[in-house]
Structures are given as structure tokens and as C-alpha cells.
Amino acid sequence: MIQEQPLFAPGHRACAGCSMPTVVRLVLDATGPNVIVVSPTGCLEVTSTPFPESAWKVPWLHSLFENASAVASGVEAILKRRCQDTKVVVIGGDGSTFDIGMGSNSGMFERGHDIMYVCYDNEAYMNTGVQRSGSTPFCVHTTTTPSGKQSLGNPKPKKDMPAIAVAHRVPYVATASVAFPVDLRRKVKRAAELRGTSYLQINAPCITGWTFDSGATIELSRLAVETGIYPLFEFVNGKLADVKKIRPRPITDYLNAQGRYKHLFKAPGGKEAIAAIQAIADENIAKFGLAQE
Amino acid sequence: MGPGSTQVTKTGAWRTFVPVVDQKRCSKCSLCEIYCPEGCIRRVEGMFIPDLDYCKGCSICAHECPRKAITMILEEK
């Protein structure tokens, strides 16, 4: 399953046990070398290209934090002009994707460029020190939504970015997880073969931001999927096409495994918050029909 | 500044724990190779060997191995 020559080299500066490089390698293994990758500023960009070194063995371009989609649009326009069959892939974090890059993404989606957008979703602005993003789920402790005497962490729900992509008529929208590599690979291949826009959002736990032992990275993502809090689905031309079925586990299995939710088990109101998070998971299970019969 | 030039930086210097693979228990499922963030567990003559130049000792491989064939031991330096 893995290519002989990985297209993303070791020696990069990602934290030990970071899920992001695994995501990148899995994506590039599925696409092959005939790609041009555009990344926004973020953990990936910073850890993979400390001048004069680069981990990338495919052409790679970084401009700013909020314009990856716009830059990729320019690359794609010229490839199309030259009738060159090379896929443009944006690989960026949730900070850029959900928030500061929203305008740029919206424009790229509605112009319908032949671009595969891959968001590695670690649910906060990790590169700058774990500040909340639009992707940060309800009640998560981050440095700008800290738990405290008068706070249970992030008071807002996670922005539904896949729904936004679907609303833009992006032909292929899917969520995936680093813990389900075969499923991830299938989705990447599907997006790569499509002539059109695709949006892939990949659950990618962060040891530094979520607080867990470095070896548990994959396990965390597995729990996110198996509790229903991070549903894996595919939307094709606006319609739900497929989901990953699960045998739902209680949300507390997931919450207990990481430090960013720990405050809910001690603070007053924490029990109710946990119940609310369970309700979000239950809603996902019902909405997407995740439960295995 | 060539492609893949981060390879000059031997991140193996980061680790505290080093993975040890029990090749007899290994079922060659290649999950360790798939999950390794460094991409430094490669198949060498049919056996999965971590490249100690780059292994950061994160222990994902040990954690995920379905046969519990990988153990993390404190590395003597």
C-alpha cells in the first residue's frame, strides 16, 4: 500500500506522534507524484519547509495563511490552459480552512476549479499555540477558550464545513480519519480521479493541543469516529452517498482519553456538558445513519 | 534546498524511547509502516525495521501493532 519512495520525507519538524505527516503521506501515496501541492501557513508548512530544507518531493507552494485556495486556483488555471493533466491539491489545517481562508475557499468552491482540498483537522490553531478555531468542538479547552472558574471551555459548536462545501455544490465532499487509512485512501483516490472540486476533511489528533500520550494518536482518532462525534461520510453531488458504520461507543471513552476535555469531569456543570456532547454524537448517528445494524 | 532535503536533519536525536520489533511475532500487516508519522519504518528484506536516524520514539507503532510485536524501551545514550 505504501509507495517505494515516500513523497514526504522524514527529518521534518512535526511533533513526535503528530498525525499530520501520516495524513500527508497517505494522501500523496494515493495521488502519486503527478500533483502540485499548495499549503497555507500552519503546522504543516512550518514543520515541512524550514529553509533551506524541504520534506516535499512533489512541487509545493506556500503563500499566506488565508489564500491557499486562491493560489491553487491560479495554479489550476494555468494547468488547464496548458492541458496538463496534473492534480492540484491543497493541504492545509482547520485554522486556514474554516476561518481566515473562508473567503478564499468560498470563491474557489463556487468557481468550480479542479482542485482537491484536503483539510487536516486538528480542531484549533495549533501552530500558534492551541487557540480556538471555527473547528474547535463544544466545551474544548484551548488557550483562547480556556476552562476556568466561569468557563467550561469553548461555548460554540464546531462549524459544519462539509455542509458549507455541499452548499457550494462541491461535487465530492467527504470526511475521513487517520485511523482508517484504507477508507482515507479510497476517498483520496476518488477525489483525485474526479474532474472538479472536492473537499476532504480528515480528523487529525494533535498531541500538544489535545493532550495525550504520543503513542495514542491513532487511537484518539478511532475513538472520535467510533463515538459518532466525528462522522465519516461522503456526499456526491449534494446527496449523502455513503457512511462508515460504527458500533457506537459512549462519548466518555473519547473525552476521558485526552486532556482538553478533562475539566468536564471535575467542574460544576461538567456532567451536563458531557451529556450535551453525547447528544451531538447521538444526533450525528441518527442524521447519518451511522449505527451498524 | 532539494526535494526531500529535510533528510539531512536526523530527528532520531529527539527520542527518549526506541522501538524494538519482535520479528517472530510480526505478522507483516504493515500497519506500523502506514501509521508512522516519520515514514521511517520501511520493509527491508521482508522485515519491518524502524530507521533510527529519524525515529522520534513516539510509540504509535507499538501502540497500534495488533500483535503487540513492538516494545518501546528507554534508550541508553
Place this chain on the structure above:
Amino acid sequence: MMKVVEGSYGIAQAVKCCDPDIVSAYPITPQTHIVEDLSKMVADGELKAEFLTVDSEFTALSVLVGSSAMGARSYSSTTSQGLALMYEVLYNVSGLRMPIVMTVANRAMGAPLNIWNDQQDAVGARDCGWIQLYAENVQEAMDLTPQAYKLAEDPDILTPVMVCMDGFILTHVYEPVEFLDHDKVKQFLPPFKPKVTLDPAHPVTIGAFADPSYFTEYRYLQQEAQKKALGKIGPIAKEFNEIFGRYYGGLIDTYRMDGADAAIVTMGSVIGTIKDALDEMWAEGKKVGLVKVRSYRPFPVKALRDALKDVSSIAVIEKDVSIGNEAGLTTDLKSAFYNTGMKTPIIGFAAGLGGRDITIQDIKRAGTKALAAARGPEEEFEFLTLRKEIL
């Protein structure tokens, strides 16, 4: 072929002759007609460029980061608020050494919101690493377009260029212009041959981050490239003249400087009015000359020192204010003189802000003050056309 067209159409025609691969721009008054005209040319098959209707100016220039990295000749146009919105990308483009050419239809910066001409937008961005060339009239703005690409794409330069033309005054005026001959432009401007592009056959990484041990040298190289540009802007203008028969100066140009007692220094379309005003002043025995700054960045220090060495006083007229300290061209000019030992008094005037007309009377008033300043400046910097009665 001479035609009477709107200035914006002339620009579009000039851009077309440069055979850009991609046009990416967001409409904003008073640049809109340039973009609309280019869009119509594409729709009619006259211009075979990719034309992207983007969601903002920020996106507009970001798209060109991508296309320029692919080795494509890339074009955009904007003004004031749009230029400000793409401020971050301006630094990105110049830092990545991308030879993008952008027409800036100079307009006032809000607040207060104002759609009319002044040069606050581009002058305010003078530090961002782009070359800035200022046009005196529509023909020059058209002619500057292929000259800008030739300069930008020069492998010794590889620096983006803003072609600045006063918004409305030059974009919306109808005047007779000579359309550029496409074949002659092809002769003048060779195809873009980039050094480095994104190509899966030869992967490169563009846009790595540079820590303190590398950053300074990048800035130094950019500075050196602009210094080299000082030596190329004049020759490119002369070469253009040989093929097209039109010349508007190199780094600078002068008018009635022979025997002048004082000089007015300025940039942009006000030059036309100034030339008329100076003709009147000379007839009245007031010997005031004009030095036109054509290249604002790189700043032509040596050329200005040479041109202004014989006058007894200088007045700068400019359409911007560096709020807190005079204005851009005034302070740049003073700094050019400082270490020379030349003690020529330099006074500055902010004029034409927010599109207020600069009349011949205004200029003659400035010229008279310039002559008087030889005896020691009364006021170093003032607003030339201030309406005190509404304050």
C-alpha cells in the same frame, strides 16, 4: 492606429498586446472599466487569457501567486481599498520575486470613503518591494505596460511592477491614443522565461519559511534588484522609443529646467496642468521648471540630484499625506539631498487629495511659494488647496 477611446480601454488594449496568460482582478471604481474591457476581449476571443472572476482583491493577487509560480505571465489591476486589501499579498509577491504587473488606478484611501483620485494608495505601499512607475497621461500608462513586463521579467530584476495612473483622471478620460501594435510589442517583449516553476518532473518548494539566519539576505537581494532596475528603466524606455517612437522620460523627465530658478517635483497626471501653468509663469518672468518623477520605486536619487543641482529652491506637489509627517515624495526627496551638502530649501504641498482639482492658479501659487522659499522656507509643508472656511 490613433483612436479616441476611454483611458481604461487603452490600458486593456495594451495589456492584450502583452499576451498575458491570466487576468485575475476584482472590480473597484475607478478600475472597473479596465477589467470589463479585458473580460469582453476574452469573451470575443480577442484575448486568449484565462480570466478569473474572483471573490476579492486579496484573492485576485493570490491567484497570480499561483499562476506566476507556474511560469505564466500574470496581470491584475486595482486601486485604493483593493490595494490595501491585498497588502499582505504585495509583500508575498515581491518576496517570492514574481514578475507580476498590476495597473493601479490611484484613488484615495478611506475613511472617509472617497472614490476619486489621489496617490495615497500606492505611495502608502512604497515599502512593499514593488517597483512603482507613474504615468503622466493615458498613452504613457499604456506604453508603460509592456515596459513594466520587460523590466519585471528581466532575470536580474524579477520584481513585480505597479503601473500607476491617476484614477478617473486617466482611466475615464477620452483622448486620442495610439494603439500598441501587437507585433511590435512581441518584438519588444520576449516571452516570459521563468527560472523556477512548479513542475512534477522537477519538484521544487516555493515559499519556505526563513529564520533569522536567512531572512536578511533575502531583503538585501530584493534591494539589490531594485538598484539594478535603476539602470534598466531608462534603457527600456529608450528601446521602446526606438520601436514605437514615443518617449516620456526614463527614471525622471524634465520640463523648462534650463535656466530655472526654482523647480516643482511631482508624479502623475498633474504634470499636464503644471506644464501649462509653467508656460504662463515663464511668460510672467517667473522661472520655475518641472522635474517629473517617473520611477518612484526604485527612487532615482542620483538622477534627481543631477536634475535639481542648479535651482535655488524646490517645491514638491504630491497627492498623498504621510499622516504625522509631511508626505512620501517630499520626505524621500529631502533624504536624497541630505548627505550631499546641497542646502537647497525643499517645501512640500499636499494637493488634489480625494480628487480635488488642482488648478493652474493653485500651481502658480505653489510655484510662487517655491521661488520665495529660496530666501528660506516660510512653511515647510502645507495643504495647497485647503478650504479653511469649512473647517
